Amino acid sequence: MGTRRPMRVGALALVALMLVTACATGAPTGGALTTHGHPTPPPWGAPETWAMDSGTGDKGRVEAIFTALPTDFAPVQVSDSEIKEALTTLWLHLPPRVATSRVSPYAGRRLAWASTPWRGDMCQSDLARSYGQFCERCGTPGDCLSLFEDGPRLQADDNRSIALALAVGPALDGVDAEVRAMLDPTQVLATLSFTITAYMALLLAPEPVTKGAATVFSVLMWGYLGWEFFDLLRAYARLYDAAPRAATFAELREIGESFGRVIGPNSVRVLVMVATAAIGQTAAHMPRGPNLPGLGQASRTVELNTGLRLMDAATGAERLIVSVNEGTLRAVLPMTAVAMTAPNGGGESSSNARGVPPDGEKHLPSRHRAFKSFDAFKNAMGPAGEDKAWHHIVEQRKPNVERFGAEALHNTENVIAINKSRHDAISAYYSTKSRDTEGMVVREWLRTKSYEEQRAFGMVVLKRFGVIP
Template identity: 85%
Template sequence: MDSGIGDRGREEAVFTSLPTDFAPVQVGTSELKEALTTLWLHIPPRVATTRAPLHIGRGLTLASTPWRGELCQSDLAQSYEHFCERRGTLGDCLTLFEDGPRLQADDKRSIALALAVGPALEGVNAEVRAMLDPTRVLATLSFTITAYMALLLAPEPVTKGATAVFSVLMWGYLGWEFFDLLRAYARLYDDAPRASTFAELRDIGEKFGRVIGPNSVRVLVVVATAAIGQTATLVSKGPNPPGLGQASRTVQLNTGLRLMDAATGAERVIVSVNEGTLRAVLPITAMAMTAPNGGSESSSNAEPAAPNGENHLPRKHRAFKSFDAFKNAMGSAGEGKAWHHIVEQRRINAERFGAEAIHNTENVIAINKLKHDAISAYYSTKSRDTEGMVVREWLRAKSYEEQRTFGLMILRRFGVLP
């Protein structure tokens, strides 16, 4: 590779909005049954602990004299113990009492989620029971899904690493249902800690399952199982999860990208649940991956390139790791003009969203220098727009999309945009 191209590849990336206007992949019960059995044979599930499960009744006897809240906890814990017994495991089958005898908020979320995804696993119990404890499988899946979904719903929902892979795969499988899933889980996340009985947790879990539907539950289980086995290794060397080929073709048709190249190559994924948007920072080489014989050959199961090598990724923008790199590539803003960041180039924004989300050709535009200076001054004032707070301070806790929407509004107010 030419050294100049190599330097450019390290400095430049692609910042893009990922479309969600396509239908989800359909995963049937029989496909799920066959695929999960194969996957679990190749990659035994990991659990959060290797210690023997704590027997709930014994754990509760260690507590002090119960008051009303602890009585509710005791009833809930006993119902949870009966749930574990019905699944063939005595004691703490979901390993929730590792941190003490009381069910915490996250423990209740795990129970509700297990009750939501459990029915999808019933059909494979017979196949795995002789080799693996299906309750441990449920515990591992519940732990994995809870961890990933909590990261996606965090106050600063920017994903990196394995969570980015999980996010992109869920997007590729679910399309427009991806945000239905996130919103449904947000309700479960809020409701489960307030539950005081096992029946309430069951109702919350079943409501989650009804809202997203059985197909999305199956997709969630499939992707979580792949995540347990480290997705990139699983897909390149192990059996493919059901529907991966269809998901890859759908993504390629809508974006020109290969799904696994996007999933494993994404540096960051910005998830804005309220706005229903998904943005990704991809390596510049991801664009070449769609050309015939020009992409990654890491997977023997890779999908063919887009027809005629066409790359139709919508709303893709050149992105850079610094403002200096942006200016070196784009040059001067022009006589009497200045480069203006719609989402401001504050350090906190670069840390939250990544430098490429700030220094890219969507977010940085050339505007009249006097108007740029006036807008910058406005951002340092207190405003009725921002509840009397300094504009920059008010914006600092907002999502990327909220900051961008506000920035565009201000550009219109100052006459920069029509």
């Protein structure tokens, strides 16, 4: 995605997808079309021997929750005074490796190099010179955002970092003097800008956010912002597209300020606060330490709307699948993430014996049982039924397992029992070229689509083949 640093490359690189064929329980490629326009299974018709399964030998009932997380609740408000106090506390408790980091001593030399005309690119030199002037005004002459550490020119992602720093910088203006005496405030801004850029890029990429601080960051942002969560993502998507095209520092400033205006000062404060907690890796310890401002309210709001414990979801989520275009957020969560809110205090019942109390089921209607492998799913759910087969709506091909995770595929929402002959016909159709998919093989066309796009297409196919009305 136009980045160069190892961390950025690791954060933004897309998983290499290779074209493979068939649902693991379906028929091989090569089906012919019938007079009705539906492909028939080829004569050899046996399921693939290479089941694209995650943990094929896992026969145990390794169960989780797969759910769509709602965003129809109001954001938590965080005041200027609360954010200043929180940031002071967070920065003073940063790990030494972060707190003592400084700009490279060669940054100024690189900036001078970049500030001279290079191959006649005057726009590049003007932008770099204005960036240097910005750093001087901040009291840190040179490469104050560490943008020239790996090359002499400002690249697309450097422009994004500048625009984002200009957007979130005002939230740091009132940080306590004690922090300013101990830490270089410009380096704080550089670290924060880089961290937000990396996390937001993960949320916008066609791959899901996986374990670690990025997942904690994402779930907390959802819990704090509610319906504004996707407003933030869409606003950053516009910044992401616009910043590389900026030819002047003034244009980058306008892009950054526009981002701040769109999401509003409260969302900027929440973004800075949660990213700072993630930098210090303190978010995972918040249940046992000082709370962030508004965390209690965010937790209550999430529990009221979903039946989930916010911090259990943030620190225990196996995987997130974020679809910005569709405005959906799906998560693989541990069974323990569901709050024990039953009136009897969480005593045994027919529901909570499975790990989900009645209130949890009421507030989390899209909760589905999910498993780490298809074998584990079948072991728990049993046979599909007489003359029936288990069918994956979003296919369990290897690229999908790698992108979305096994639990997003092997769950009771995505796997349904259908007539075996129709299942074979659908599997054969996925191996053919179709006008529906611009003349491409259906599976090849689907391979870069989001989870929601693949699921929507799968539902259309089920209707076409008469499986659902």
